[in-house]
Amino acid sequence: MSDIDYSSFPNAAGHFGPYGGRFVSETLVHALDELESIYFSLKDDPSFQAEFDKDMAHYVGRPSPLYLAERWTRELGGAQIYLKREDLNHTGAHKVNNTIGQALLAKFTGKTRVIAETGAGQHGVATATVAARLGLKCRVYMGLDDIKRQTLNVYRMKLLGAEVFPVTSGSRTLKDAMNEAMRDWATNVDDTFYIIGTAAGPHPYPQLVRDFQSIIGREARRQCLAQAGKLPDALIACVGGGSNAIGLFHPFLTDESVKMYGVEAGGLGIETGKHAAPLSKGIPGVLHGNRTYLMEDENGQIIETHSVSAGLDYPGVGPEHSWLKDIGRVNYVAINDDEALAAFRKLTLTEGIMPALESSHAVAYAEKLAPTMSKDQVIIVNLSGRGDKDIHTVAALDGITV
Amino acid sequence: MSRIQQRVAEAKAAGKKLLVAYIVNGDPQPEVTLPTMHEMVAKGVDVIELGVPFSDPMAEGPVIQKGHERALVHHTSLKGTLELVKQFRQTNDKTPIVLMGYANPVERFGYQAFATAAADVGVDGLLTVDLPPEEVVILKDALDAVGLDNIFLLAPTTTVARAQKIAEHASGFLYYVSLKGVTGAGHLDVEDVKSKLAAFGQLTDLPVCVGFGIKDPTTAKAVAQLADGVVVGSVLVEKMGSLEGQPAAAIATAVGEIIGGMRAAIDSL
Numbered sequence A: 001m002s003d004i005d006y007s008s009f010p011n012a013a014g015h016f017g018p019y020g021g022r023f024v025s026e027t028l029v030h031a032l033d034e035l036e037s038i039y040f041s042l043k044d045d046p047s048f049q050a051e052f053d054k055d056m057a058h059y060v061g062r063p064s065p066l067y068l069a070e071r072w073t074r075e076l077g078g079a080q081i082y083l084k085r086e087d088l089n090h091t092g093a094h095k096v097n098n099t100i101g102q103a104l105l106a107k108f109t110g111k112t113r114v115i116a117e118t119g120a121g122q123h124g125v126a127t128a129t130v131a132a133r134l135g136l137k138c139r140v141y142m143g144l145d146d147i148k149r150q151t152l153n154v155y156r157m158k159l160l161g162a163e164v165f166p167v168t169s170g171s172r173t174l175k176d177a178m179n180e181a182m183r184d185w186a187t188n189v190d191d192t193f194y195i196i197g198t199a200a201g202p203h204p205y206p207q208l209v210r211d212f213q214s215i216i217g218r219e220a221r222r223q224c225l226a227q228a229g230k231l232p233d234a235l236i237a238c239v240g241g242g243s244n245a246i247g248l249f250h251p252f253l254t255d256e257s258v259k260m261y262g263v264e265a266g267g268l269g270i271e272t273g274k275h276a277a278p279l280s281k282g283i284p285g286v287l288h289g290n291r292t293y294l295m296e297d298e299n300g301q302i303i304e305t306h307s308v309s310a311g312l313d314y315p316g317v318g319p320e321h322s323w324l325k326d327i328g329r330v331n332y333v334a335i336n337d338d339e340a341l342a343a344f345r346k347l348t349l350t351e352g353i354m355p356a357l358e359s360s361h362a363v364a365y366a367e368k369l370a371p372t373m374s375k376d377q378v379i380i381v382n383l384s385g386r387g388d389k390d391i392h393t394v395a396a397l398d399g400i401t402v
Numbered sequence B: 001m002s003r004i005q006q007r008v009a010e011a012k013a014a015g016k017k018l019l020v021a022y023i024v025n026g027d028p029q030p031e032v033t034l035p036t037m038h039e040m041v042a043k044g045v046d047v048i049e050l051g052v053p054f055s056d057p058m059a060e061g062p063v064i065q066k067g068h069e070r071a072l073v074h075h076t077s078l079k080g081t082l083e084l085v086k087q088f089r090q091t092n093d094k095t096p097i098v099l100m101g102y103a104n105p106v107e108r109f110g111y112q113a114f115a116t117a118a119a120d121v122g123v124d125g126l127l128t129v130d131l132p133p134e135e136v137v138i139l140k141d142a143l144d145a146v147g148l149d150n151i152f153l154l155a156p157t158t159t160v161a162r163a164q165k166i167a168e169h170a171s172g173f174l175y176y177v178s179l180k181g182v183t184g185a186g187h188l189d190v191e192d193v194k195s196k197l198a199a200f201g202q203l204t205d206l207p208v209c210v211g212f213g214i215k216d217p218t219t220a221k222a223v224a225q226l227a228d229g230v231v232v233g234s235v236l237v238e239k240m241g242s243l244e245g246q247p248a249a250a251i252a253t254a255v256g257e258i259i260g261g262m263r264a265a266i267d268s269l
């Protein structure tokens, strides 16, 4: 494992071992070729990087703090737990790191319209936000079922001037919104940039989203060395499509002593079939332009997923995670709805920090892992977003309408 | 000579253009597909493209998406589609059949196992929408081994250099997508099609058929003038969806009428 040069993945064809690639209709190939050439010409361009860094500092508010959760650590009685506070970013989640990066690509190429898919609405809000700031037209595709359970974010997007386009095909959730965004892009590629929301999709998306999100891990590494005086012993992040997780993990992949845990949505329990945990319980297949672990039936049809958190409710996962699973570099585990909800309450009461339900999955796993480790060890939990958007969901479970 | 080559040669000898028709297996009900295939042949279809339904048909417009959804309600599968072709071949050994679908059901079946089973039941070719030349190797080797044709799409945005590469992987015929976007989209620009086909035509001896956006006999005729054949799909799927629940024979007849109109138009050149 130690001799793997992680920075050389994906290869030129976008492959991470057997995963990734570009499984798309010919109608999309030109758009992807164009994106690839733009990205590879700008990614190391000092003026592009400088603009990205400036926006990260002054618009997003980075670096986000690495916060030692002392009371929670004490209660758990094991490893010291630090929270990487992506919830404090402008718009309230890690998603904005990526949308700023991609919107800059759109700006550098002169496209006037951006589109996005969204599940929880966080990526949609982050896209609408950067579109408003850059004066770009913006349409966000969102499954009808998600529109109903994320009313707050839908309204936020509208206030930001975006059009929220309800998707009624298929299972009416994130995967269908992604199909619809791809169709739009194939049709309107001349003036439209597709800002994909996670480290999945056809090459070069998994790579460029990872690269933009890696700011999380680069900061965390530096901060941990400064604050804890050593590298962390373990990293924990929730995995929907996998962007916050790969963003935290990637800068640590060559640090062999750092263990990594990607937490999938166990829904009602892996054994019930009602979950969104392709790495824990799926098999490799082809969806949304890449080969990766998927949830599918015996005929290769993608099946419906379940999670209390809309942002994890996706039947696939970014291809780099599939590869990291197979080579054993990252451990993938699952946390059920009820465990995530309990962790949401726990962190809120113990630290005064209300995590997104997505992030609550990572929090819940930390509660299991920390007590098994010693007090001189360090865990970093990626607190990918804040929980304001989920208050309706939690209140409804309490039988309260807010 | 494969069934596709045979049919291409016959059309050429008769001075006719190819009429390719796309319907989705199992849409709107399973018992409709077989009689509709026979009826389309009776009304002059040269090649049948049988859509294999998929839960996430990323390249389809709303009309064909709904066709896939209707078929999936009845659990239409790739296995079931091979079964259907077998039945069709009991009375028709001449009309070429191309299965058109997405990679995942084939991947799940197993590329090798699929190629063998498809050749066994009398499938002639495969068009896997999301397997461009860069990703097609495993499938291509499997298809080559059993002599099945591998059909590829060309798009308005495909460069000549890329079209060259695609043509090298392709056999049977090439399918030029006449519009940017998804199946059934907007309006087709005949002049656009003309200039693209002129460029692509020089790259290959394979026939080039044109589809996406051919909704009426007039357009079919205009396009047939420029290409070796036309593909009609959305217009058939739309009709079939509108007749959901009707007897299979009635749906087959309605589809046959559309095909008859298209046939007459392209033969009137």
Ligand SMILES: Cc1ncc(COP(=O)(O)O)c(C=O)c1O
Residues within 6 Å of the ligand: A093, A094, A095, A119, A120, A121, A122, A123, A197, A198, A199, A238, A239, A240, A241, A242, A243, A244, A245, A310, A311, A312, A356, A358, A359, A384, A385, A386
């Ligand atoms: C706060 C938060 N965390 C995590 C996710 C999951 O996405 P990913 O796995 O790409 O980080 C989402 C998605 O909407 C989210 O809003």
